[in-house]
Amino acid sequence: MDEKEILNILSKGENHTTEFKKSQTSITKDVYESVCAFSNRDGGNIFLGVKDNGEILGIEPNCVEQIKKDFVTAINNSNKMYPPLFLSPKEYKIEGKIILHIYVPVGTQVSRCAGRIYDRNNESDIDITNNEELVYKLYARKQDTYFVNRVFPEWGLDVLRTDLIDKARKMTRVRSDNHPWQSMDDEELLRSAGLILMDRESREEGITLAAILLFGKDTTIMSALPQHKTDMIFRVENLDRYDDRDVIVTNLLDMYERMSEFAKKHLSNPFVLDGMQSVSARDAILREIISNSLAHRDYSSGYVAKMIIEKNRILAENSNRTHGYGNLDLNTFQPFPKNPAISKVFREIGLADELGSGMRNTYKYTKMYSGGVPQFVEGDIFRTVIPLNDAATLKSGPKVSDQDSDQVSDQVSDQVSDQVSDQDNSIALEWEILKFCRKPKSKKEILDYLGYKNRTYMTRKILKPMIESGKLTYTIPDKPTSRLQKYRTVE
Numbered sequence: 226m227d228e229k230e231i232l233n234i235l236s237k238g239e240n241h242t243t244e245f246k247k248s249q250t251s252i253t254k255d256v257y258e259s260v261c262a263f264s265n266r267d268g269g270n271i272f273l274g275v276k277d278n279g280e281i282l283g284i285e286p287n288c289v290e291q292i293k294k295d296f297v298t299a300i301n302n303s304n305k306m307y308p309p310l311f312l313s314p315k316e317y318k319i320e321g322k323i324i325l326h327i328y329v330p331v332g333t334q335v336s337r338c339a340g341r342i343y344d345r346n347n348e349s350d351i352d353i354t355n356n357e358e359l360v361y362k363l364y365a366r367k368q369d370t371y372f373v374n375r376v377f378p379e380w381g382l383d384v385l386r387t388d389l390i391d392k393a394r395k396m397t398r399v400r401s402d403n404h405p406w407q408s409m410d411d412e413e414l415l416r417s418a419g420l421i422l423m424d425r426e427s428r429e430e431g432i433t434l435a436a437i438l439l440f441g442k443d444t445t446i447m448s449a450l451p452q453h454k455t456d457m458i459f460r461v462e463n464l465d466r467y468d469d470r471d472v473i474v475t476n477l478l479d480m481y482e483r484m485s486e487f488a489k490k491h492l493s494n495p496f497v498l499d500g501m502q503s504v505s506a507r508d509a510i511l512r513e514i515i516s517n518s519l520a521h522r523d524y525s526s527g528y529v530a531k532m533i534i535e536k537n538r539i540l541a542e543n544s545n546r547t548h549g550y551g552n553l554d555l556n557t558f559q560p561f562p563k564n565p566a567i568s569k570v571f572r573e574i575g576l577a578d579e580l581g582s583g584m585r586n587t588y589k590y591t592k593m594y595s596g597g598v599p600q601f602v603e604g605d606i607f608r609t610v611i612p613l614n615d616a617a618t619l620k621s622g623p624k625v626s627d628q629d630s631d632q633v634s635d636q637v638s639d640q641v642s643d644q645v646s647d648q649d650n651s652i653a654l655e656w657e658i659l660k661f662c663r664k665p666k667s668k669k670e671i672l673d674y675l676g677y678k679n680r681t682y683m684t685r686k687i688l689k690p691m692i693e694s695g696k697l698t699y700t701i702p703d704k705p706t707s708r709l710q711k712y713r714t715v716e
Contacts, residue, residue, distance in 0.1 A: 226326065228319055234270065235279045239348035242269035245277055248325075250288045252295050256327075257306060257338050258350045264310065264332035265363055266345035273314065274324035283322025292325065307337045335363055357572070361419075364565035372525040373438065373564045376424040377449065378431035382411060384445040385436065389478055390414060393440070399575030406573065418573070419566045435566040438524065439477050446476060450524060455480060456531040457487040461618050477519050477567065481576060484515045484532065491534050493617055495656030497593045498675070506594035507617075510539075513587045514609050516577040518543045521563040521607070528606065537613050545607035553601040555588055587611070596660060616659065655691060658712075665700050665711035688712065 239245055244259045263269035274284040293314050299305045300312055314325040342354045353359040390411050397404035406414050415421045420436035437449050459469040473483050488511050496503040518541050522530055526544030533540045546563050562568045571577040591599045597612030661674050691697040700711040
């Protein structure tokens with residue numbers, strides 16, 4: 226680029242690919258925001274030492290080298306710019322004044338500046354981090370990086386199951402009674418979800434692999450992606466092999482339900498108090514780890530995704546297009562959707578929430594469920610570990626029929642906990658008491674912890690049966706009614 230070209234650009238003013246920054250003595254933070262926005266949009270040119278109106282101010286000569294150094298250092302710092310970029314300011318002398326030119330190419334990945342996502346709109350850098358729809362569209366623009374956006378122009382809508390599309394349409398009522406998909410036909414819904422795209426080479430439109438995975442017939446899925454499967458394993462007694470197993474090969478909606486049903490069959494379901502409401506922490510955990518496994522796995526890999534329920538943990542594994550390695554920290558984690566089209570559908574139909582909420586929810590409900598802390602390990606294989614206590618895989622209390630269990634689960638999902646049976650409430654209370662009484666507690670302490678005032682009901686219906694069944698023991702067994710009496714969990 227020569228002086229004439231630069232002056233020509235400056236004369237046209239700022240636009241969606243051109244930005245001017247004063248930065249006469251030091252580089253300002255908004256320079257990095259512009260770098261991020263250009264990388265996320267169409268690329269562009271940034272000129273340092275220039276006013277917003279195109280007037281050349283120039284950079285102080287004794288500051289030029291420091292500005293260069295600071296910029297290169299920051300742009301390669303993953304805490305400042307992620308993924309790190311390799312850009313170098315180029316020095317020009319225009320009309321006797323020094324300016325720096327930074328060319329930012331279009332990024333192949335979504336860029337973040339200090340954890341925030343910026344996009345370019347005319348001559349402005351817009352922070353879109355909290356705008357779910359704009360973030361999704363940004364990821365979709367970079368579709369070439371997503372394996373599930375592979376287009377199949379040779380296949381029509383007849384390879385998809387209309388009943389599954391209709392099921393998804395109905396499930397959107399979780400988000401809104403007037404969700405736009407409810408008034409769309411099948412093709413309109415697929416287009417709205419980004420599941421019909423144009424093949425770059427043939428320039429023909431077609432359904433994507435994501436559409437096939439979500440709504441395809443089983444034969445179609447196997448033709449498009451023969452390695453697609455999930456292995457569910459329950460291993461508590463037979464440690465050499467397994468006690469129960471289900472290898473699931475089907476569409477993602479049915480796979481979600483089968484994975485959930487398998488796990489619920491083998492995990493106890495004590496209802497816990499979330500504020501004043503009784504909730505199923507088990508179901509909440511399963512929702513997050515199952516949706517994460519299905520929405521964010523790397524489908525190009527032949528690695529078989531699995532979920533293993535053991536005596537002391539749940540281990541979920543799936544192939545992963547990693548953005549880093551090691552344990553993820555809840556406080557510093559920056560979420561990246563691995564398959565934006567699938568993630569969008571999951572959010573719209575209520576199987577997932579906004580990006581990044583899954584980890585927070587898993588932390589919250591794991592603490593309620595087992596008192597432990599979940600572990601998320603980023604790598605080529607993404608691993609989620611949910612710690613369990615002994616009671617999780619040992620059904621406590623009266624046996625509940627499958628029909629009753631399904632009814633309770635549905636009720637929890639619909640947030641109608643007021644219809645949960647007295648029997649299930651008792652199980653919930655027992656679970657809470659057993660956790661609380663690992664160290665001896667008085668009756669008053671138990672009542673205060675649970676927020677109950679009915680001392681008689683608690684004694685006759687809950688504490689006494691737990692003593693008789695051997696779940697609790699007295700600290701003063703020969704004087705059951707002693708005012709110093711306390712209750713302790715039998716380990």
